[in-house]
Amino acid sequence: MSLVVQVIVTGLAAGGVYGIFAVGYSLIYRLTGVVYFAFGDLVSFAVFATLLVAAGTAPVSQTSLPPGRFLLALLVGLLLCVGVGAATYILFIEPYLLRGSTLGWVAATLAIAFALHGMVGAVFTRPAYVFPDPLPFDELGRDGVVSVAGASIQVRSFFVIGFAALLAAAAAWTLERTRHGRALQAIASEPEGARFAGLPVERLVALTFGLVGGLAALAAVVAAPSAPFTVDTGALLGLKGLVAALIVRFGSPWAAFAAGLGVGLAEAAIDNLRIADLGLGPQYGEILPLAFALGLIAYRSLRSEPVPGRA
């Protein structure tokens, strides 16, 4: 029982972050048809830029930072993520979108990913870094851990779940209720019509790339203190978010968020649970969701109406 509770809470906490990534991928895909491969590494970049401003490349601990400087660092990280997200769209992605060159935007988004990943890795050379917690969760419970139904759970797990849900709700609300959101929906369904109606399509899409980058940076900063952050963490979070987005075919924000939670739960369950004495173990936790997504794509593709010229 206690194990099940533990699996559910850790799964949902991880899944909430995947969910936010999935929301970002879905929004961008629906607007532009682009799969933003650089998303995960953009978030890594934000996290490490925050560390750099806060304490240089030296390791930090929970108590070693002056709060003012850390706050400034968080702000800088967030703005960088927004700025780099929008700038890369304008410079490298949009030209290829306009030409309808899939090879072009795939190359561009991946090149951005590897450029960011390599850059962060060249500056931050330790195996892993501790990201200080912006909020004092270690003062709650016993060193930040409470006991629920016999399971020891980090208090901040609940915070991560709640905050991720809040971000997803904010994304959904922006899309449904605000002028910006309605304009985006118009662009997604009818880009030419939207342009004709006088919407500044390019600017709105660039802004969305920035906002989506900021969204994921917030999610990652909230989640990062839970475990040591490595140079590769962002890419892996991004990959799982992509899997979640694929499962719901880049659907609505709520669908993408739910799929993220599902991926997180599945991963935690595969890692830890033994059903009828049959346990798969951690080495399957990352592979199976990926394989599932790939199988699902294949299944849908084979069942779909053949597109002219495709097998």
Add this chain to the structure above:
Amino acid sequence: MSAAPAVLGQTRSALTAAARELRASWSRTATLWALVFAAALLAPAALPEGRLVDLAGFVYLALAAVGLGYAMGLAGIPSLGQGAFFGIGAFAEAISRAKGGVPLLPSLLLAVLVAAACGVLTGLATGRLRGAFVAVSTWILSWIVLLVLTSFPGISGGAQGLVMPESRVLGQTLTPTAHYVIGLTLLGLALLAFAVLAHRGPGLGLAAGRDQVEAALGLGVPVARLRLGAFTASAAIAGLAGALSVELSQVADPSAYGPVLSFELFVAVILGGARYALGPVLGLAVIAGFSNAAEEIGAARGLPPGRLEEMLTGYGMLLVLGLGGAGLLPYADAWWRRVRHRREQSRAETPATLDPVDGPAPLAAHGVSKRFGSLEALDRLELEVAPGSVHALIGPNGSGKTTALKVIAGQLGADDGSIALGVDDLTGLPEPERAERGVVGTQQTTAVFADLTVLENALVGAGLRRRSAGPFRTFFRTPKARADERRAEERALAALAFVGLDDGADRRASELTAHEQRLLMIASALATEPRVLLLDEPAAGASAAELERLADLLRSLRDRGLGVLVIEHNLRFVRRVADLVTVLEAGRRIATGTLAEVAADEAVRTAYLGRQSL
């Protein structure tokens, strides 16, 4: 036995003919490349043993990159899975050799087969997807291969990897020099195949499908099969390269094959120029330059290996993309073209003329219906096109003319009714098979294959009747394939001459005027030797003189026994060419007859012609 000398004589004359052909087609460029290849083979003499391992390793990677060029350049498939196929080949080889004790050659074959099988499965699973999803699926495949290899030490030997037994073939140990020679020979073959295929047989079909899927299908190009073939070949080549590379390094490292390798190979292809045989090799050389520089700097600064390399590869790619993204060879090629104008190839002065239709047959549509949701686009359409006649389809906008044409061509499926050519039932057949039986359509919008020359455009059509145009026959230039190719070229030139485009057949199709492009579409369709031709507004945007020529063309086609179904708004043009006219309104046929009969029809007058006098 008196037959033996005769057979010998035949063989000898065939051999002399082949030798003559080879001499005739040998050019200075070919000599140049042969010399380059020979010089490259001599490189081991000038290099120390240690560098030779690196060089052979580079050649194997280049082989995988050229393989990826088949998928990306020839077929236009954005594959991020080449690193995965390379790794699958490498570990199939390593496991069967180190754990199964299989000898080297059979295990190489096994590795290629395993990689090709994975390629077929991936190609089938992703074949119907659009580019973005193909990229994502192959990307996920790369991650899965990496994760499987790194998290199951039982399979992959864990952190130390799998150590290989000594590489021996026919009692000889494979030295790095031997690897280099093998790798270079395979690379040379892969490049040669790319160069030969890019503008012939299957390569033309792939290029057509890459640019304009609808138009290619209309001309009977089996786009899906060709794409699957290109993708499978690309995976098989990667598997072979991966297997040989673990024989070279004597150890299979589980963490070496995955997304990073896939990305580097992808970048290599784009950096160099995907549509050029040598593009991937050049791109990979640039990346290797980056990586050497990165290694030096990284070692001096004590960085973990690989980080700077990734960063530089990423920046290099972004730089090229920022400059327009065409890749290095296309830049060089465009510059070369400006410096030196391309010579027109000389051809026979008098092109063959178009043959009369072989086995004319009437096209008949009975009770054909097509619904889009609640919209009844076609309602029990009846239509017959007799051989040797021009049948015009007219009606107000939105009356279902284009839908009718698409349903007859097989571009859209009918919900109801039957379509037949003579006794051949076409109902339910896909578009390429209808083209094969003689019903060929052109698109409403101008849809020429802009990257191909005028002649190549027509050759795409002529390819439908080729029987010896498979990749192997085309590559080995067998006598059959060459004769077949000559006939196809004659047909293509005849079709071009018929529409008046035989001058400047080596121009790119994108250089033609809009009206010339429409004529080129018709020529490509005629090169398929159709029995019934479907034309959607061929006269759109034509000048009065051009209209005149077009009318002559259609009448001349009719006289050759062709059935022509044409959609046209211009009633003066219809009067000049059409033997029969069918009027559609709201998806229903309201009249069929000569233009005069139709014009007298009360229903037609109220529906459509009331506003226009004939």
